[in-house]
Every structure is written in structure tokens, then in C-alpha cells.
Amino acid sequence: xxxxxxxxxxxxxxxxxxxxxxxxxxxxxxxxxxxxxxxxxxxxxxxxxxxxxxxxxxxxxxxxxxxxxxxxxxxxxxxxxxxxxxxxxxxxxxxxxxxxxxxxxxxxxxxxxxxxxxxxxxxxxxxxxxxxxxxxxxxxxxxxxxxxxxxxxxxxxxxxxxxxxxxxxxxxxxxxxxxxxxxxxxxxxxxxxxxxxxxxxxxxxxxxxxxxxxxxxxxxxxxxxxxxxxxxxxxxxxxxxxxxxxxxxxxxxxxxxxxxxxxxxxxxxxxxxxxxxxxxxxxxxxxxxxxxxxxxxxxxxxxxxxxxxxxxxxxxxxxxxxxxxxxxxxxxxxxxxxxxxxxxxxxxxxxxxxxxxxxxxxxxxxxxxxxxxxxxxxxxxxxxxxxxxxxxxxxxxxxxxxxxxxxxxxxxxxxxxxxxxxxxxxxxxxxxxxxxxxxxxxxxxxxxxxxxxxxxxxxxxxxxxxxxxxxxxxxxxxxxxxxxxxxxxxxxxxxxxxxxxxxxxxxxxxxxxxxxxxxxxxxxxxxxxxxxxxxx
Amino acid sequence: xxxxxxxxxxxxxxxxxxxxxxxxxxxxxxxxxxxxxxxxxxxxxxxxxxxxxxxxxxxxxxxxxxxxxxxxxxxxxxxxxxxxxxxxxxxxxxxxxxxxxxxxxxxxxxxxxxxxxxxxxxxxxxxxxxxxxxxxxxxxxxxxxxxxxxxxxxxxxxxxxxxxxxxxxxxxxxxxxxxxxxxxxxxxxxxxxxxxxxxxxxxxxxxxxxxxxxxxxxxxxxxxxxxxxxxxxxxxxxxxxxxxxxxxxxxxxxxxxxxxxxxxxxxxxxxxxxxxxxxxxxxxxxxxxxxxxxxxxxxxxxxxxxxxxxxxxxxxxxxxxxxxxxxxxxxxxxxxx
Numbered sequence: 001x002x003x004x005x006x007x008x009x010x011x012x013x014x015x016x017x018x019x020x021x022x023x024x025x026x027x028x029x030x031x032x033x034x035x036x037x038x039x040x041x042x043x044x045x046x047x048x049x050x051x052x053x054x055x056x057x058x059x060x061x062x063x064x065x066x067x068x069x070x071x072x073x074x075x076x077x078x079x080x081x082x083x084x085x086x087x088x089x090x091x092x093x094x095x096x097x098x099x100x101x102x103x104x105x106x107x108x109x110x111x112x113x114x115x116x117x118x119x120x121x122x123x124x125x126x127x128x129x130x131x132x133x134x135x136x137x138x139x140x141x142x143x144x145x146x147x148x149x150x151x152x153x154x155x156x157x158x159x160x161x162x163x164x165x166x167x168x169x170x171x172x173x174x175x176x177x178x179x180x181x182x183x184x185x186x187x188x189x190x191x192x193x194x195x196x197x198x199x200x201x202x203x204x205x206x207x208x209x210x211x212x213x214x215x216x217x218x219x220x221x222x223x224x225x226x227x228x229x230x231x232x233x234x235x236x237x238x239x240x241x242x243x244x245x246x247x248x249x250x251x252x253x254x255x256x257x258x259x260x261x262x263x264x265x266x267x268x269x270x271x272x273x274x275x276x277x278x279x280x281x282x283x284x285x286x287x288x289x290x291x292x293x294x295x296x297x298x299x300x301x302x303x304x305x306x307x308x309x310x311x312x313x314x315x316x317x318x319x320x321x322x323x324x325x326x327x328x329x330x331x332x333x334x335x336x337x338x339x340x341x342x343x344x345x346x347x348x349x350x351x352x353x354x355x356x357x358x359x360x361x362x363x364x365x366x367x368x369x370x371x372x373x374x375x376x377x378x379x380x381x382x383x384x385x386x387x388x389x390x391x392x393x394x395x396x397x398x399x400x401x402x403x404x405x406x407x408x409x410x411x412x413x414x415x416x417x418x419x420x421x422x423x424x425x426x427x428x429x430x431x432x433x434x435x436x437x438x439x440x441x442x443x444x445x446x447x448x449x450x451x452x453x454x455x456x457x458x459x460x461x462x463x464x465x466x467x468x469x470x471x472x473x474x475x476x477x478x479x480x481x482x483x484x485x486x487x488x489x490x491x492x493x494x495x496x497x498x499x500x501x502x503x504x505x506x507x508x509x510x511x512x513x514x515x516x517x518x519x520x521x522x523x524x525x526x527x528x529x530x531x532x533x534x535x536x
Numbered sequence: 537x538x539x540x541x542x543x544x545x546x547x548x549x550x551x552x553x554x555x556x557x558x559x560x561x562x563x564x565x566x567x568x569x570x571x572x573x574x575x576x577x578x579x580x581x582x583x584x585x586x587x588x589x590x591x592x593x594x595x596x597x598x599x600x601x602x603x604x605x606x607x608x609x610x611x612x613x614x615x616x617x618x619x620x621x622x623x624x625x626x627x628x629x630x631x632x633x634x635x636x637x638x639x640x641x642x643x644x645x646x647x648x649x650x651x652x653x654x655x656x657x658x659x660x661x662x663x664x665x666x667x668x669x670x671x672x673x674x675x676x677x678x679x680x681x682x683x684x685x686x687x688x689x690x691x692x693x694x695x696x697x698x699x700x701x702x703x704x705x706x707x708x709x710x711x712x713x714x715x716x717x718x719x720x721x722x723x724x725x726x727x728x729x730x731x732x733x734x735x736x737x738x739x740x741x742x743x744x745x746x747x748x749x750x751x752x753x754x755x756x757x758x759x760x761x762x763x764x765x766x767x768x769x770x771x772x773x774x775x776x777x778x779x780x781x782x783x784x785x786x787x788x789x790x791x792x793x794x795x796x797x798x799x800x801x802x803x804x805x806x807x808x809x810x811x812x813x814x815x816x817x818x819x820x821x822x823x824x825x826x827x828x829x830x831x832x833x834x835x836x837x838x839x840x841x842x843x844x845x846x847x848x849x850x851x852x853x854x855x856x857x858x859x860x861x862x863x864x865x866x867x868x869x870x871x872x873x
Contacts, residue, residue, distance in 0.1 A: 038707055046619060053587065137586070208621075223619035223626075224830055225703060225822040247707045251820045255685055256701050259693045265700040414833055419572035 035244040037517075037535060039528060040257050040266045044224055044250035049206035050181050051132060051140045060181050061527035062227060065246075066116075067184030067212030068237045070095040070107050070126065070163075071175075075521055075532070082289050083521035083532075087438050090175065093237040094121060094185055094213065095163075104166045105175065111161065113236045115187040116210070116217045123163040128188035130155040130165075132201045140182045146437065146445070147177020170477035176437050181525055187211040215241050215531045224250055229530065241531045261286055261512050267535065268520070269512045270528050273387050277510040278333040287515055290508045291522040292337055295443055296434025297353050298388070299339075300396060300502040301457045303427050308375045308405075309458075312498060317368035318428075319358040319502045323399045328505055331391035335510065339503035345496035350488035352440035353506050356496045365403045375405045380429040384414025389430045392504065396430070424459045431457060432507070436524045440488050441472045448495055458500035465494055544859065548852050555848040556608065560601055562844070563837045570837065604841075613845070614838030616831060623842035626827060631846065632717025633704055634816070634823035638808045640720075640739050641746025642801070649751045650797070653758025657766060658785055668755055676752035680811070684745040684818035691741060699737045703820045709734050742819040746812055750804045757800045761793040768792075794865050802858040806851050 045059035048066065052059070074089035092098065095107035113121040131152045133140045144150070148171040156164040167174060177183070190211050191202035205211070210218050215237060216229040229246040249266075251257045258276050260266040262285060272280070281288045300322065302309035309315055324340040342355030379397055381389035390411075397407045407428070412420050420426060433455055435442045446455045450466040472487035495501075509526055516536040523529055571588035588594050592603060607614060613623035649672075656668035678686075691698040699706055704719055712722035712731050719735035765771060766789050774784045813825035824843060831839035 033708060036708075222822060223621070224827060225820075226707075249702055249707065249820065251702070252817045252826070253685070253701075253820075256688060256818065256820070259688060260700055260702070263693060263696070263700065265702075416569075419569045422572060 032245070034535065035242075037243045037246045037268065037530065037533060038266045039246060039248045039268045039270060039530075040251045040260055041248070041270045042250070042252060042254065042257070044227065044248070045221075046223065047207050048210050048218060048221060048227075049203065050184070051136050051201070052203055052207050053138060055139070057527065060525055061248075062210065062218065063184060064181050064214075064523075064525060064527055065216045065229065065530050066210035066214040066218060067181075067186065068094045068113075068214050069179055069181075069183055069185070070109075071098055071179050072237075073179055073524075078291070078522075082291060083519070084291060085521060085523050087176075087294075087524070090179060094126075100175065103170075104164050105178075106158070106162065106164045109161045109163065110236050112234075113213055114234055115190070115213045116232050117187065117190060118234075119187060119189055121185060121213050122160045123157040124160070125188045126163045126185055127155045127157050128191075129186040130183060132186065133182050136201055136203065143180060143182045143436075144177065146442065147171060147174045149174065149177060149183075171473070172476035173437055173439065173442060173473075176439075180436050184212060184214075187213075213237070216246060226250065238531060242534045243530060246530050261514070264514060267514050267517050268528065268533075271526075272510040272512055274331075274333040274335045274508075274510065275387075277512070278335060280512055287513045287517065289511045289513065289520060289522075290335060292506050293434050293509050293526060294438040294524055295352065295436075295440075296432065297339055297506050298336075298392065298430065298432050298504045300504060301429050301431050302500055302502070303424065303458055304498075304500045305424075305459045306427065308372065308377060309427060311372060313368045314372050314375070315499045315502075316358075317365040317372070317403055318400065318405070319356070319499050320361045320365035320368065321399050321403045321405075322358070322502060322504065323360055323395050324358075324504065325360070327392050327395050331388060331395065332505060332507065335508045336505035339505050346493045347489055347496070350440065350485040350492075352443060352488070352492065353503060354492070356499075356503055358496075358499075358502065360399075362399075362402055369403050369405075373404070377405065377407055377427045378410045379407045380410040380412055380420070380426045382414060382417040382431070383411045384417060385432065386411070388432075388507070392430045418454070421457055422454050424457060426457070429457060430504075431501075434526070438524060439476070440492065441469055441476065444469045444491055444495070445473070447501070448491070460498070460500035462494075462498070465491060465498075468494065541860075544856060548856065551852055552848065555845060556605070557601075559841045559844040559848075560604055563840050564597065564600075613842040616836055616839045623838050626839060627824060627842055627846055629717070630822060630824045630827050633821060634809060634812060634825060636718045636720065637739065637742055637815070637821060637823060638746065638805065638812060640743040641808060641812070642750065642805055644743050644747030645750040645754055645804070646801070648747065649754035650758050652751075653755040653797075654762055654785065654790060656755070656759045657762030660763065665759075668759060672752035672755045675748040675750075678748070679814075680745055680749050681814040681818050683748055684742065684815055687741045687745055688818070698741050699734075701741065701819045702738075703822055704735060704738055705731070706734050706738070738819075742812075742815050742821060745815050745818075746808055749811075750808055753800050753804055754797065758793070758797050761796045762789060765789045765793040791865070795862060798858060798861055798865065802854050806847075806854050809850065810847055 041058065043056065043058050045056060045062050047055040047059045048062040049055065050060050050063040070093060071090045072093040073085040073087065074091045075083055076086040078084050090098070094109060094113055096110045097108040099106045109121060109123060109126070115121060130149070134144050134149060134151060135141070148168055149165070150168055154166045154168065156166060158164055165178070186206070191205065194202040194205035208221055213235070215232055215235040217232050218227060219230045220226070220228040227248045229248070231241055231244050233240070251260065254273055254276060257266070257269045258280065261269045261280070277288060277290065280286060300318070302315050302318065304310055304315070324338065328334060328336050328338060339353055339355050341359040342357050345357035347354060379393050381393045393409055397409060400407055410426070433447060435446060446453050448456060448460055448465055449469050450461045450463070452459060452461055468487045468491035472484055472491065475484035475487060509522060511520060513520055517533060518536065519532040519534040521529060521532055571584050571591060571593055592600060611624065613627070615621065616623050616626055619626060652668045652671065656665040659665060688701050692701060705711060709731055712719060712726045712728055715722050715725050720732060720739070723731040723735060771784060771789050774788050810825065812823065813829055815821065816823040816826040824846070828840060828843035831843070
């Protein structure tokens with residue numbers, strides 16, 4: 001008797017837990033769904049301002065869409081039909097006109113440009129913003145430095161609508177550096193009100209309240225959960241975007257992101273793991289877009305200061321012992337451009353990245369190891385990137401054992417990776433680097449030059465190398481193409497012979513969108529630009 | 537009664553002091569240097585030193601501890617470096633999400649496990665008893681993230697019955713006006729039936745995941761405790777007196793068997809509150825667990841301390857409450873004793 005009752009109640013409970021989701025939306029909701037983009041990614045921003053302390057990569061995306069730059073890049077269609085920014089074409093964003101002189105560049109601002117709170121944008125705001133970027137320290141200041149934008153005196157207000165940047169010296173990277181995320185234009189009147197003695201640049205306020213003139217304003221931000229944007233209808237930086245609203249949800253589980261896409265509930269899933277990407281592409285239900293990451297590579301980096309890798313022959317032996325093709329196939333599921341197996345380490349083209357002359361050749365590696373004897377060391381990688389780095393590390397470990405190098409794998413938690421890199425004590429590590437500005441000398445400036453920046457993890461310091469890098473930068477600044485090509489070929493060849501880092505492959509940035517989404521474009525900053533996206 | 541409560545509360549104080557010291561020390565021995573982390577890429581030694589100073593990490597440990605206790609006394613748990621907001625705000629906004637989910641999971645678990653346990657004891661050795669054993673064993677041996685993903689796969693991906701695992705509400709609903717922070721209750725207060733249904737639907741899969749996981753202890757303890765009581769003299773007397781089996785089992789036996797069940801419920805609840813980190817990750821649930829894990833990854837001390845402290849306080853409060861409930865359930869158990 002009781003049992004029957006109990007079972008009945010159980011059935012009712014089961015039925016209640018299986019309530020179907022409503023299939024029909026009320027018309028208003030259907031309409032808003034039509035004009036709203038639902039974007040899902042693994043991580044969300046920790047700060048909405050790229051000038052902030054410790055802003056993470058997703059934070060760059062918020063900055064990119066909420067602020068305008070004076071200039072931005074044009075677009076081009078790649079061979080596979082996907083869109084990409086055009087490195088060599090600059091178009092006005094907040095400026096309507098750019099006039100490059102011999103030692104300065106002058107911008108005329110668009111007349112009707114206004115911030116999201118309705119205040120007009122003036123040259124004063126531009127100066128204040130650039131002053132902020134070179135003063136707050138940390139990443140923004142270093143990025144400005146990359147374009148030789150060093151001090152406040154370089155930024156001049158000519159009149160309300162005219163702004164000039166004076167050059168300290170000629171540098172080809174100055175103009176491109178004005179189109180990256182950092183030199184955004186901030187609402188100086190608003191932020192000066194928010195500033196305090198401790199925080200003269202209003203960083204506390206912009207952390208969660210964008211104060212820009214960009215196409216999207218943030219209406220709500222719940223850290224770790226979502227960012228909701230609404231269109232700034234008075235935007236003059238370009239063609240008014242189609243999407244009125246963008247909801248960016250953080251979905252940590254990659255399986256769920258995939259399910260959301262395949263069920264058609266999310267519109268874009270950004271930065272997919274290679275495994276999901278290759279499987280989803282095979283299924284063919286969604287639009288799958290994949291672009292090589294410009295000026296970026298996975299490499300195996302060897303500390304050249306300490307034994308055993310202070311010995312060039314040992315480094316070359318390692319470069320011959322890496323199972324390159326296996327890494328591309330097994331770790332990256334075939335999605336990656338090989339940076340190995342080239343004709344020679346003396347390169348003939350001034351392009352970057354390009355294949356080294358190394359390929360898997362255990363016999364050659366053993367011969368190079370002859371004097372060194374057995375080596376016991378560790379191979380480190382960033383746990384934050386375990387999806388890619390861990391299989392790479394395991395494959396390398398396996399292969400190095402064949403030439404007498406036994407390695408222990410050292411998994412470094414994401415929060416420690418940067419400080420471990422800064423110590424420069426890891427003997428061997430799997431790492432990824434990409435430069436925003438897609439020029440070979442820019443990569444080398446960070447990773448090979450004698451300034452020994454944090455990204456120069458091998459601590460490789462070499463006078464000849466510095467001369468080549470400086471030579472290429474100077475030649476580029478004055479447009480001396482012949483000398484530039486010679487120096488670029490020179491420093492690439494030198495890097496491949498000395499091999500402080502062994503290039504492995506150039507990875508791809510993978511995106512899945514529903515069939516009704518178009519206009520997605522690859523950007524150097526590897527984040528989503530909502531402004532060009534169209535939902536049909 | 538009041539003095540009893542006060543006396544009991546006084547015994548809580550040393551526990552809390554212990555917790556404060558331990559959390560402080562634990563977060564300090566964590567690997568990772570927050571100053572380096574927050575200085576970002578391309579940091580210079582000077583900028584790292586600046587940040588270390590602004591975080592107060594250049595002071596000695598006792599000094600840092602005094603500062604921490606002083607802040608605590610003022611109700612200040614510090615600022616989360618990763619989100620830039622006060623930890624108190626974060627915890628207050630996230631705790632209801634975790635609590636609602638955990639309570640919901642516990643209720644699902646109770647609704648299934650207690651009747652199952654009672655039936656298993658009454659019909660010992662029957663198919664119900666075996667079902668109880670199998671369900672409990674299976675539930676406890678499946679890791680929660682696995683159950684969660686499996687449920688999502690079946691009910692969302694394959695069948696399409698459950699809504700997208702997108703957190704507490706579908707993206708096109710706005711949250712109800714804040715009263716308790718529990719969406720189910722708040723939406724009822726605001727009279728928003730649609731929102732109530734929407735948040736209920738979001739709760740079902742994660743709630744079920746937690747429920748399945750916690751079935752085992754509740755069902756097994758109910759069964760064991762019922763078995764002990766059912767074989768006792770007063771039950772035999774009651775049966776002999778010709779009382780209906782419902783009265784015997786529920787009124788007499790179950791009430792007497794409830795004490796261990798309540799203890800287990802308390803333990804399971806506090807355990808679930810901490811253990812639902814993985815469920816929160818799978819279902820993108822904006823709860824306190826996922827917040828603490830993210831803070832831990834970023835070596836962000838303040839939220840981790842705040843989390844551990846909140847949990848400890850809740851544990852203590854819960855145990856206190858259970859002690860009082862004992863007295864209500866069984867008059868023989870009084871605090872005095």
C-alpha cells in the first residue's frame with residue numbers, strides 16, 4: 001500500500017524534474033534574441049580597463065570594444081574566405097584625418113564624437129589618455145614604449161580638435177602602436193572627478209566602469225559570470241554595429257560550451273581547444289573559423305646561462321631530437337603551421353615565423369650529444385595552458401630520453417608561471433609567445449634582445465644579435481628595405497643556429513559560430529571585436 | 537534556555553580564533569607571489585616592489601596578522617585583487633547562489649533518500665533494500681562533475697528537456713529584485729511566475745547532481761538507524777498492541793530514529809556547500825565555491841581567507857543549530873546534559 005503511494009510520488013517527482021524548456025518565446029523576447037549576441041568563453045575579464053593592474057586577456061576585449069583609438073586597422077579577406085585585420089592598412093577611428101610629418105604625426109578629431117555619457121571628445125582627452133598610458137606603469141607603459149612613445153611631452157594639444165604626437169626618434173612601430181588596445185581615448189573630465197590622491201588616473205573607477213567613446217557600453221558586469229554590453233548609438237568610430245546587445249557568459253567547462261553551440265543556444269564560442277575544433281569541424285554543423293596566430297609560436301626554450309643548455313651542441317641536439325610532426329598531430333590535432341623541416345638554418349626570406357632547418361633526426365642528435373654525456377634536468381610548462389603544453393612536454397620528454405637526456409616534468413600553476421619566468425631559472429620549458437605588432441624585429445626585441453625582458457626566458461644575450469635587431473629597427477624607420485631584409489635574415493639565421501629557443505609550431509585561433517553569424521574577424525589582439533559581427 | 541544558548545556560544549569563540557589564525561597562515565604558505573602576478577607581463581622589479589608595498593606584503597607576518605585582525609574587527613575582509621571589489625560584497629552576492637543550490641540539492645536528496653531508507657529498513661532484504669543499496673553506492677561513487685556532465689549530456693544535449701547550463705537564469709531573464717538572494721523566493725515575492733519557473737529549471741540539473749551525490753549517507757544512516765529502532769522493545773510492544781503499521785513506523789520508530797539522520801543532514805549540508813565547487817564549474821553557477829577556486833588560482837589571499845572564514849562560521853552555526861534541533865526532536869537530549 002505505502003509502497004504504491006511512495007512509487008507514485010516518485011513518478012511525479014521524476015516528471016516534474018523533466019520539465020521541457022519553453023519552445024516558444026514571447027514576441028518581445030524573440031525580437032531581443034534576434035538583436036542580441038550570446039558569446040561564450042572559458043574565462044571572463046578581471047578588469048574592464050587595459051590600463052589596470054593585472055588586467056587579464058579577456059579584459060583586453062572589454063577595452064577594445066568600449067574605447068576608441070585615434071586610428072585602427074582596415075580589414076582584408078584571407079585565402080580561406082575568413083576576415084582578418086590588415087596589418088598595413090590604417091583607417092581613422094576617432095580621428096578623421098592623420099598627417100604623418102617627418103618627426104611628428106598630426107590628427108584631426110571627428111567633430112561629432114562623444115563619450116558614452118554624452119561629453120564631446122576633445123584633443124585634451126586624447127592627451128590625458130596618452131599621458132595616462134605612459135604614466136601608470138606596468139603593461140600599458142611598456143606597450144607604449146614598444147612604439148617609442150615614452151613621455152608626456154610627446155603629446156601636444158594643438159587646438160580642441162587637433163592633436164599631435166612628436167617623435168623622439170624615427171620608429172616604424174610608432175604608428176602601428178597607436179592602433180593597439182592601449183592608446184584608447186578616455187573621458188578625462190569624468191575620470192579626473194573620480195581620481196584621488198592615491199589613484200590620480202582613476203584606475204579604480206575604470207576597473208568596472210568603462211569611460212570611453214566606443215561602440216559598446218557595459219550595462220552590467222558580474223566577475224566570473226557575465227558582461228552585458230549595449231550599443232552606444234551615438235558612436236562615430238565606424239559603421240554603426242548591427243547588434244544592440246552582447247551578452248558574454250563565462251562557461252568554464254569546454255564540454256558545455258560545445259553543447260551550447262551544437263544545441264544552437266550560444267552564438268559564438270571563442271578560442272576553442274584544438275580537439276573540440278577538429279571534432280566539431282568534422283561534424284559540420286557550425287561555421288568553424290581558424291586563423292594562424294600572427295607573430296606567434298610555441299617553442300621549447302632552453303636556459304643558455306646555466307648547464308646543461310649553455311652548451312650550444314646540446315641545444316642543437318635537443319632541436320634534432322624533438323618529435324615535431326607527432327606534436328603537430330597528437331598535441332594540436334593537426335591544427336598548426338610547422339616551424340621545422342626547412343631547407344637550412346640560413347634563411348633566405350625576411351619573414352617571421354618561418355621553419356628552422358631542424359627536423360627529427362635522432363642519429364644526428366646522438367652525435368651532437370657525444371661529448372656531453374648523460375643529462376638529468378626538468379621540463380616546465382604553464383598549467384594554465386595544459387591543454388596544449390602538457391602533451392607537447394610529454395612527447396618531448398619521451399623523445400629526449402632516446403639521446404640520454406632524462407627529464408622530470410614540472411607543472412607550474414598559472415599564477416606562478418610569470419614569476420617563474422621572471423626568475424629565469426627554469427632549464428627547459430614549453431612556452432607560447434605572440435607579439436601584437438606583427439613585425440619580426442618586434443618579436444626579437446622581446447625574446448632575443450640584450451635588454452633581457454621577461455619573455456627572453458633563455459636569458460640569451462649576444463652583442464651580434466643586438467646589433468642585427470637594432471640595425472633592422474633603424475633600417476625600417478628610414479625605409480631602407482635592403483638593409484632591413486639583410487638584418488632580419490641575419491637575426492633569424494643567428495637565432496636558429498644558436499637555438500636558445502627551438503620553434504615548434506605556429507598555433508591557430510579557433511572560433512565556432514552559428515550559421516547565421518557573419519562578420520567575425522581575426523585581430524592581432526586575439527579577442528572578439530563585436531562591432532563587425534552581424535546576426536541574420 | 538537562553539543561558540544555555542549563551543554558554544554554547546561562548547564555546548564557539550576559541551574555535552573561531554583558531555580558524556582565523558589557521559586561515560591566515562595557510563594563505564601565506566601558498567605558493568605563488570601575488571605581487572608578481574598582479575604586476576602583469578613585462579613587470580620591472582620596481583613595479584613589483586610597488587605592488588608588494590601597496591598590498592602590505594612587505595611587512596612582517598605578525599604585522600600583517602594584526603592588520604588583518606583589525607580589518608576583521610571592522611567587518612572588512614579586504615579587497616579581492618582579481619575582481620577589485622570588497623570580499624564581503626562578493627561573498628554576500630555569491631553565498632545565496634551556493635546556498636540555494638545546496639539546499640535544493642539537499643531537499644531532493646532527502647525526498648528520495650529518507651523514504652528509501654525507511655522502506656529499505658522496513659522491508660529488509662527485499663528488492664527495495666537492494667535498490668537502496670545500489671542507488672546509494674552508485675551515487676556516492678560517481679564523481680559530481682561526471683554526474684553533472686552526464687546529466688547535461690542526456691537532458692540538455694540529447695533530449696533538450698533541461699535548459700542550457702548557463703548559470704542561475706537564462707540570459708534573457710533579468711534577476712528578480714533582491715530580497716533574500718534566493719531566486720526562487722525572490723521571484724515569488726515579486727510575483728514573477730515566469731522567472732520562478734526559469735530559475736527552477738536552471739536549478740534542477742545541478743540540484744539533482746548534488747542530490748545524487750549525497751543520497752548515500754542519508755539513505756544508509758536512515759536505514760541503519762531505523763533497523764536499530766525497529767528491533768527495539770517499544771516497537772514490538774506497539775505492534776503487539778495492534779497499532780497500524782503506519783503509526784508504528786512513522787510516529788514511533790522514525791521519530792526515534794531521527795537523531796542520527798539529522799546529524800548526517802547537517803554534515804552533508806556543510807559538506808555539500810564546500811564540495812559543490814565542481815558542480816558550480818560544470819553549470820557555470822556563480823557561487824562562492826567557484827569564486828574561491830578562482831581566487832586561489834590567482835594567489836588572491838583576501839577572498840580565500842574570507843571564504844574559509846565564512847565556511848567555518850557556517851559550520852559552527854550549523855552545528856549549533858543541530859544541537860538545538862536535537863532537543864526539539866528528542867526531549868531526552870538537552871543541552872544541559
